[in-house]
Amino acid sequence: MILEVDKLQIHYSTRSGVARAVDGASFVVPEGRIVGLVGESGCGKTTAVRAIMGVLAENGRQAGGRVVFKGQTMDEATTRRLRWRDIAYVPQSAMSSLDPVYTVGSQLVEVLTKRGTHSRASARARSAELFDLVGLSERRLADYPHQFSGGMRQRAAIAMALALEPSLLLADEPVTALDVIVQRQILDVLRSLQQRLHLSMVLVTHDISVVAYLCDEVVVMYAGQVVESGPVREVLARPRHPYTMGLRNAFPDLLSDALELVPIAGSPPDLSEPLSGCRFVPRCPFAQPACSIDSVVTGSDGHRSACRRDAEADTIRTAALDPRTWQRSSSFAMS
Amino acid sequence: MKKLLAAAAGVVALGLAATAAAQGPTEKVRKLNLYSWPQAAFPQSYQAAQLIAQQWRQLGLEVEVKPLQRQQQTQLIWFSRDKWDVTMWRMVGRPERSDPDEFLYSLYHSSYAEKGYNFIGYINPEYDKLAEKQRTQLDREERRKTAFALQEIINRDQPQAFLVHPKSLMAINKAIFKEDSVVNQSGIGIRNIWTFLKIEPLGAQKDLIINSNETINATNPLYIGGAVDSWVTDLIWDRIMRIGPDGMPQPWAAESVSWADDTTVDVKLRAGMKWHDGKPVTVDDVIFSFQAPAGDKAPMYKPFVTDIVAIEQTGDMSLRFKLKSPNTTFLTATLAKINLIPKHIWEPVLKDLAGKPETAEQLKEVSKIGSGPFKLVRWAPTEEILLEKNADHWAAPKIDRWIMRIVPNAEATLGMMKRGELNFIGMFGGDPEVLVKFAKDNPDIAVKSEVDIGFEYVAFNNRRPPFDDTAFRRALSVAIDRRLMVSAAWSDYAIPANSHVSPVLSFWHDPAVDSFKTGVADAKKILQDAGYRVVGGKLYYPVGKQEKLATE
Amino acid sequence: MAERAEPVPARASWPLLPVLKRMAAMPLKDPFAFAGLVIYLLFVLVAVFADQLAPVDPLEILFTKAGKLAANVPPGVEFPLGTTNLGRDIYAQLVHGTRSALAVGLSAAIIVATVGTIVGLVAGYFGGTADAVLMRIADMALSLPFLPFVIVLTGFLGASTSNIVLAVALLLWPNSARVIRSQVLTLRERAYVEAARVTGASAWRILFVHIAPNILPLSFVYAAIAIGWAIITEASVSFLGFGDSTSVSWGMMLQDAFASQALSRGQYAWFVPPGICIVLVVVAGFFISRGYEEVFMPRLRGR
């Protein structure tokens, strides 16, 4: 395991109290694999990866749990040491994550010389190499970020992330802002690089089809917790948590023409309120009174689910394929 | 609504008036606008206007003080002479006004009523005749009698109400200059050429540093752009005569000046005078100096030479002026006024100007060569002007340099005086009390005060009712407590006035007019005697009198 | 945490009331804005009860019992701040000066806000020629040097308070017009405006019923700023001697104090209080406008 996230707790202090953005989430990233971290926006997946990078917003703090990278528990000092050299990050919007007043090349050189051991000359050579690696022309090094198209910026961001040859890449919605065709290209770039450089990768996305296309493993998060995880094929073919089922219905399939899209009614809970039991209860067409008392994690062999009715998973799955099921948003509909 | 109320009030007033004035129709004296400078521009005068308005209201008049910016005021008072009632005004003292002619003649002579200084429109043939007569009287005693008569006419008619002759305050640093080496010029004070020539430095500081509130507009012997300009030109360029400390003209660049007859003046020039460039001053130069303004190239000086018919050289160093008509003011108004300029410099300049629309006033590079006791070294119009003593002059000054600093505010003036950045206050724009207290706190500073030739007054528009009536004018003038003016508006730095000839010109001032009695009660009596009535607290015209006005 | 809300919830119903409600509630959320409001209220009270607080006419020439001018009386029981060199009660001037300050400030603010809002609404909503013309006029007004223009205008047209207000308003409306215009540009693309358009509401109706209420807080911000500007400008112009002699204002007092050498006399009671009053009123406006900016202008939120 290159990365283990264990019962991670991230709290934000807000005006209306403490929001538990990540509330005891655990997952692992095996070496050389791509793990998809999936969930609706606001479910804590971005917070989780940012916590790994050690760049929580001012009002956020790690309230519990731990992150272990290659056997070392990450604390402030290790984070500072490992950042970018071992764990790098591909942002959602490369536009806003590149400084608009410097050329892309000089920003590459900056990280290569300031964080790496490169001289300016070798940094320049390495930049060209990196651009080549992600399929950009070396000439574009002298351009400013705004002169790039969206896809090119994303490639540049990937080049930036690969600059110091990290072993783990955290990609936060790397293709969300792009149109579908460019999305494919970037995903392909990521896949080929991952294979060539034998990278491990966490891919944060709300788009389950991206996961299907690229990932080996998937971790489904809801309201700061992991509700289901396992190998992609397994989880997508036989989801065992109603949320995963709903999520799958809500997205078009990148590979096949999808059926009708069915959104999950309602919205994620307010994380600053005290919550107990399964947090999906209010939106779950299959919830039972016991669901709101506590939650359990079941399953083995890597495919785990946090649904109390895990035993009935197959029945529920069938019911979940019917769009009408999701229109009944009221709780305890099946009970 | 407002109109309705006013109409209602009118009806009531009319009713009251009708009962009181059973003899016939009568009309209320309309509301008077007393124009003034804004407080910011001239606080004393504004204060006086407020006090006067208070006193006039006691007569049953409606009075409103209306401050006007200078532009609007001149436009109204000077260029729209039939459109106003009453305004605060002032005449400033200048050395050449030491001769009473200017005030005696131009303020009240009917020929000036249309466009000139008689803007109040006072028309009195008797006055005209006497004013013309005094000009021709070469005998001082005779002329004095006429001057007295003129002052008495004005006292009787009160075409305007004189308020005060202000005292001007000046100061020197007596640690730097010998205090008794300054010369007081009557009606002007210690800021005069005599002081600048005679003042003695005590120590190493031989620069006299004087302030001015205003910028110097020009240093041009053929153009005066403002009062301060003349202080400077005075020192650079000599004149045939100068107004002495006693206010009388005395020969300066001349050994003698004498009347050969009523229209002939003989001048004998002082020998050995030199221009600042070293060339000698000749009779030719002098004649040129009086001919130069006669053309159209120095409009400001032209009026002073129009009386001259001819100038002849009568000897090596002597010349003779022939005048059109007898003119007693010739010495003051012409010989003591025209700057002597070097012909070798100015002749080509004026020739060059001939036929062009420009005049000598607009010359970009004016030659600063004169023959006076100081030479111009440097001039930065908004900051300072620096003159150096002309050691070769026959009346060479004792100071090395004369520096005038432009200091627009009184606050800074005192600050600089304290820090030694000034050592002579020649003009103080602030509250006199502050200067006096300043001198008390700084024993090195000596304050000198002098009553001014100029005066502050309330000008009545004699052209229109109610001010066309002498009794009314008299009453309004009597109603003004002059002592209150002195104490409450001028903080005691002024003396009461009732004449256009300042008491400092003691020879010409008629003491008989000084006993002008004031008081609201007396004023009311004058009005009553003239047939005015007060009804319901408002003043009404005598029977039969009606206001006929051009519109305001 | 990165979420930035829209300035006003977009809903199809008439937004005026909720906007007003939020505007009224704002000072309670922001302590500075609250302080600003309190300062304003105090000055308004002083202005209203000026005659009771200072029964002496501020322009009256005062005399001592002995009949002498009551000049330069030091602060004491009878005259809390003393008298001027020409015998006016400084305290009375200070109190009555509040009236002219508020009159100048409020009238300028009302004109600026009204003109700025209408121009901004029209230019932003209709676009095209109207927009181009109005914005060019605004540019022109903005390229006039502010204080010099006011000085020239009052110096030559006459030093009345209304001329000063006029000049200030003439120069300040473009700022608010520009910002409001850009706000209108975004608002007019909103769904609820679109909806109103589809239902056939007239342009003016959309403009004044649906868009204008959302602009109100912005107009208010600029009005609060204009109050300060107008008061400072009036003070500066009066200080330079182009003020209205017939009314008492703080600027006038400062001019009088400066010209009458209160500085070298050390008459601090004459020139310090009016300055402090100006600072307080103006800063109150800044506080309030800042408060509204933070609540209603999303770009500035969280600063």
Next chain:
Amino acid sequence: MRLVVERFTHNALALLAVTTILFFMFRLMPGTPLAAFINENLNADQQQAMLEQFGLDKPMWQQYFIYLGNLLRGEMGLSFFQRRPVTTILLEVLPNSVILTLTSLIIAYAFGVLAGAWLAWKRGSWIERVAVPAVLATRAAPEFWIGMVLLALLSFNAGWFPSGGASSPGLAYNNNWQRIFSLDYVHHLALPVLTLALYLQGLPLLLMRSNMLEVMHEEFVTMARMKGLSEWRIVIGHAARNALLPVVTAFALGVGLSMGGNVVIETVFSWPGIGRLLVQAVSAHDYPVAQGAFLMIALVLAVMNFVADLLYMVLDPRVSHGRKG
């Protein structure tokens, strides 16, 4: 380049409009411009001659074009009182105003930028809570009043600074540069500069602070942190560099704006600058000088607006480097 031309035309047109407004404002004011002269020596003919001399007898539109033509040649007519070309008079005082403005602005902006960045860094602390309203208060205080108080305290009471003017009496210099760099000039400059800088620092400070706060929340700053760059590098190299953009533009605009705003300061400190000249000319009704001074200030404003536009283009690659890709 197209943008440059566009901005230039834009500013030039605005200036032309100002000129026109000004011209007609002066001409349409009540009263003859000659009201400024009351002189017993002027009879009707001489007054007429004077009108002709100043070209005031011609029809208004003709005067307007003559005026514009002259302006293009740098001529602004003659002063009513000084009888010297207005241009000369203006150029005499312009350096003083420029120096006063620039010195105060540079000091104000240097301080404001640093303090603003510092306050942004200190956000949430009590220092910030006190400093922000204090800075707002300095912006609310009339400059002339601050000047008066400083004069009373530092000059009249303490005697540390001269009470006005730009130089001590009677000092001679070979040229203007020598004068300007003399200790005496600096001594005279100190108090007005202090007053102005105190007033001017508020804008860059608040601007810098809020820009910094905004930029610190930008994703690229977080990214820089993820990259493990040093805090110093992040704050100075990235955050401040970006936050500075609008401040630099504000500086250029500030030069234009405070040239006009300095009118009161120049009066309080008797500083021989263009603002005081304007005030004097207006109160003396010297139209040509008032008009010239006003135009000069408007010109500086227009030029600086243009410079601000240019600076923005140069400094922000988003504007200077067009979109490719």
